Amino acid sequence: QLHLRKCYSLLRCNLSVWDSDEPVPRAELLKGVADAHGLLCLLSDKIDAEVLNAAGPNLKVISTLSVGFDHLAIDEIKKRGIRVGYTPDVLTDATAELTVALLLATARRLPEGVEEVKNGGWSTWKPLWLCGYGLSGSTVGVIGLGRIGLAIARRLKPFGVKRLLYTGRQPKPQAQEVDGEYVPLDTLVRESDFVVVSCSLAPDTQSLCDKTFFSKMKKTSIFINTSRGAVVNQEDLFEALSSGQIAAAGLDVTTPEPLPTSHPLLTLKNCVVLPHIGSATYSTRGVMSALTANNLLAGLTGSEMPSELKL
Numbered sequence: 079q080l081h082l083r084k085c086y087s088l089l090r091c092n093l094s095v096w097d098s099d100e101p102v103p104r105a106e107l108l109k110g111v112a113d114a115h116g117l118l119c120l121l122s123d124k125i126d127a128e129v130l131n132a133a134g135p136n137l138k139v140i141s142t143l144s145v146g147f148d149h150l151a152i153d154e155i156k157k158r159g160i161r162v163g164y165t166p167d168v169l170t171d172a173t174a175e176l177t178v179a180l181l182l183a184t185a186r187r188l189p190e191g192v193e194e195v196k197n198g199g200w201s202t203w204k205p206l207w208l209c210g211y212g213l214s215g216s217t218v219g220v221i222g223l224g225r226i227g228l229a230i231a232r233r234l235k236p237f238g239v240k241r242l243l244y245t246g247r248q249p250k251p252q253a254q255e256v257d258g259e260y261v262p263l264d265t266l267v268r269e270s271d272f273v274v275v276s277c278s279l280a281p282d283t284q285s286l287c288d289k290t291f292f293s294k295m296k297k298t299s300i301f302i303n304t305s306r307g308a309v310v311n312q313e314d315l316f317e318a319l320s321s322g323q324i325a326a327a328g329l330d331v332t333t334p335e336p337l338p339t340s341h342p343l344l345t346l347k348n349c350v351v352l353p354h355i356g357s358a359t360y361s362t363r364g365v366m367s368a369l370t371a372n373n374l375l376a377g378l379t380g381s382e383m384p385s386e387l388k389l
């Protein structure tokens with residue numbers, strides 16, 4: 079039992095905590111959530127009808143330590159009148175920064191270079207050895223110019239990007255700041271030297287990047303995904319990378335997570351895979367955690383949440 083003080087209210091809560099960095103096993107979650115009024119979860123916890131039924135009618139708030147909410151069965155949650163808290167904005171800078179790092183690492187072949195230094199492959203300076211692609215004078219296409227997409231564009235422009243294309247459900251006034259051109263997806267894919275995916279995962283973005291998509295990209299283009307793994311058809315991406323249809327890919331997100339060490343994508347030199355670390359700075363995770371706790375408390379006391387998802 080714990081006393082939590084927030085603003086003027088003293089809240090007495092019974093806390094059931096999965097005290098580990100590892101995900102809570104499903105059976106433990108189903109058992110632990112019974113009769114709870116609030117649930118704090120991670121993006122690795124699938125909150126579906128089974129969990130909601132296990133929780134029962136007391137549940138009035140779910141607070142997730144993430145901005146993405148594709149792990150939550152929103153229709154079921156809405157039907158039950160449950161409020162949802164999430165963590166937009168506070169992770170935007172960290173995620174945009176990681177996306178730029180991944181793009182540069184992929185385009186300039188940094189992991190390959192590091193490996194060559196370690197394994198003795200570095201014989202001498204050679205004119206074409208480990209050449210990659212630069213941003214200067216390039217066309218960058220951002221799929222989903224939301225909070226993170228715009229922050230990525232802001233960071234990429236000073237590298238000398240010539241054209242910044244973007245696509246989404248509607249044009250964005252804030253795109254002016256980065257001279258963004260709103261174009262159909264087809265144009266973006268065909269004309270971009272760097273395709274950066276930063277949209278949310280929803281039914282219309284599931285498997286958006288498939289065989290047809292990759293077949294339209296230039297052979298010299300780089301594909302970067304820091305949104306969700308399911309936006310990409312990974313078999314089609316493997317085919318595009320191994321056949322030379324596209325130059326390289328950098329992924330911070332995969333399906334499944336973790337990606338099995340035997341996965342074909344991991345055999346490719348032109349595919350850089352990171353373990354979903356977009357928001358992983360100490361300070362960002364600290365702020366995300368505090369926001370997630372405060373969203374939960376606000377939901378429990380029926381007050382205004384610092385960041386409530388509009389359902």
Ligand code: NDP
Pocket residue numbers: 145146147166167169173221222223224225226227245246247248249276277278279280282283304305306330331354355356357
């Ligand atoms: P936002 O809601 O601000 O942005 C999402 C964007 O996706 C919107 O601009 C939206 O466009 C766009 N979008 C939705 N549907 C489509 C579509 N069919 N085609 C193109 N664009 C589409 O969210 P954030 O920027 O804060 O976060 C985006 C995502 O990034 C999260 O949902 C999460 O999955 C992922 N993420 C990953 C992290 C990591 O660690 N790798 C860290 C943080 C987030 P429109 O506005 O036109 O509807």
Ligand code: DGY
Pocket residue numbers: 121143144145146147169356357
């Ligand atoms: C999110 O918040 O959705 C990320 O994937 C992790 O920070």
